[in-house]
Amino acid sequence: MPERDEPTGALVRPYAVTRGRTRPKLEIALEALVETTVRGRSGIRGGQGGSEHQYIAAMCDGGRVQSLAEIAARMQLPLGVARVIVADMAHDGLVAVYEPTSLEDETDAVGTELLERVLSGLRRL
Amino acid sequence: MSPRPSAGRVTSAKIVIAGGFGVGKTTLVGSVSEITPLTTEAIMTSAGVGVDDNRQVPGKMTTTVAMDFGRISIDRDLILYLFGTPGQTRFWFMWDELVRGAIGAVVMVDTRRLADCFAAIDFFEHRRLPYLVAINCFDGMQYHNAQDVRDALAISSDVPVVSCDARNRESTKNVLISLVEYVLTMRRSRAVAPA
Numbered sequence: 001m002p003e004r005d006e007p008t009g010a011l012v013r014p015y016a017v018t019r020g021r022t023r024p025k026l027e028i029a030l031e032a033l034v035e036t037t038v039r040g041r042s043g044i045r046g047g048q049g050g051s052e053h054q055y056i057a058a059m060c061d062g063g064r065v066q067s068l069a070e071i072a073a074r075m076q077l078p079l080g081v082a083r084v085i086v087a088d089m090a091h092d093g094l095v096a097v098y099e100p101t102s103l104e105d106e107t108d109a110v111g112t113e114l115l116e117r118v119l120s121g122l123r124r125l
Numbered sequence: 126m127s128p129r130p131s132a133g134r135v136t137s138a139k140i141v142i143a144g145g146f147g148v149g150k151t152t153l154v155g156s157v158s159e160i161t162p163l164t165t166e167a168i169m170t171s172a173g174v175g176v177d178d179n180r181q182v183p184g185k186m187t188t189t190v191a192m193d194f195g196r197i198s199i200d201r202d203l204i205l206y207l208f209g210t211p212g213q214t215r216f217w218f219m220w221d222e223l224v225r226g227a228i229g230a231v232v233m234v235d236t237r238r239l240a241d242c243f244a245a246i247d248f249f250e251h252r253r254l255p256y257l258v259a260i261n262c263f264d265g266m267q268y269h270n271a272q273d274v275r276d277a278l279a280i281s282s283d284v285p286v287v288s289c290d291a292r293n294r295e296s297t298k299n300v301l302i303s304l305v306e307y308v309l310t311m312r313r314s315r316a317v318a319p320a
Contacts, residue, residue: 014168030165030222031139031206065135067206069194073163078189080168100226101136112312114203115228118138119305121199125157125298 014078017052022080024087026097030069030079033098034086036061040094049094052077052085057094065098138199139206140301141223141254144233145241149261149291150209151193153233157297158195158207166191169218190216192223207301210245220248229255229308231300233291236260236269239277246278255308257285259300283311 015022036044040057043049049057055075060066066074072082089095103111142150155162169188193209208227211219224230230249234242242258249256260274269277271286280286285307290296 029226030208031137031204031226033135033137033204035135065204067137067196067204069165069192069206069208070160070163070196073165073194078166078168098135098137100138103138103226103228112309114136114138115305115309115312117203118199118205118228119302119309121197121203121205122298122302122305125197125294 018084024083025091026087033065035065135202137204141230143210143245146212148233153291154195154207162193260288
């Protein structure tokens with residue numbers, strides 16, 4: 001195996017599965033959750049889409065939501081590549097993407113409620 | 126588990142685990158994660174650096190940055206992710222993405238190599254991301270007390286400094302609880318503070 005920072009052809013190859021596109025159709029957070037839609041599920045059964053699409057649709061099906069980071073890790077794809085593929089799938093209605101709850105707005109009770117949920121969840125562990 | 130009937134309620138949150146190389150970030154993540162920690166890689170491309178160097182192809186250079194992470198199902202519709210920062214702090218491009226929207230950060234400290242965490246602390250202070258300092262007690266030994274560490278790091282008196290054993294699930298759990306409590310306290314005090 002070549003050294004990681006050795007400039008072989010592998011530099012560009014990861015994006016071959018996205019046909020060279022490095023910009024996703026949708027910005028997806030590292031921890032955003034992905035779930036296969038009904039359409040995505042019937043797509044797998046029908047054998048539609050590329051193998052990456054089918055793999056992701058199977059992975060995130062049946063209530064097993066996975067984050068973008070998990071999808072990238074399990075498929076051994078660089079994060080940016082996984083993001084392009086998942087964004088394409090979301091664009092085609094094959095998966096739903098649930099963005100993380102924003103904590104940014106300090107006056108917003110939503111963030112505080114989320115933190116309280118995390119806290120009580122951790123205490124129950 | 127049956128598929129969720131109503132879409133849109135499921136959400137996630139994340140906590141960043143930082144600290145120097147070998148301080149126990151992945152151990153801490155693994156002690157509490159419901160999955161074996163996974164590794165995700167990001168590629169940074171910088172164009173046109175050192176094109177005269179014959180070891181390099183002209184045009185593009187890439188660097189791969191790896192991050193370990195774990196997952197905790199908080200409740201049916203909320204998943205918490207713990208992301209370890211890349212070992213080398215020079216890969217700041219990945220830190221930006223890591224801290225965006227994070228609840229806060231745990232800065233792990235090995236008191237024998239205290240300076241290893243300086244860069245992380247600087248980064249979180251600059252980004253105003255709440256953090257706590259967790260002294261990882263290797264071999265169950267704590268070589269310095271919390272006050273010494275606080276003084277050495279010159280951090281604000283309200284930043285929690287706790288001790289932990291990263292291998293121990295209960296201990297890790299308590300570190301995370303302390304962080305979230307701290308973030309909540311800060312949030313509430315800001316909410317009632319006069320303008």
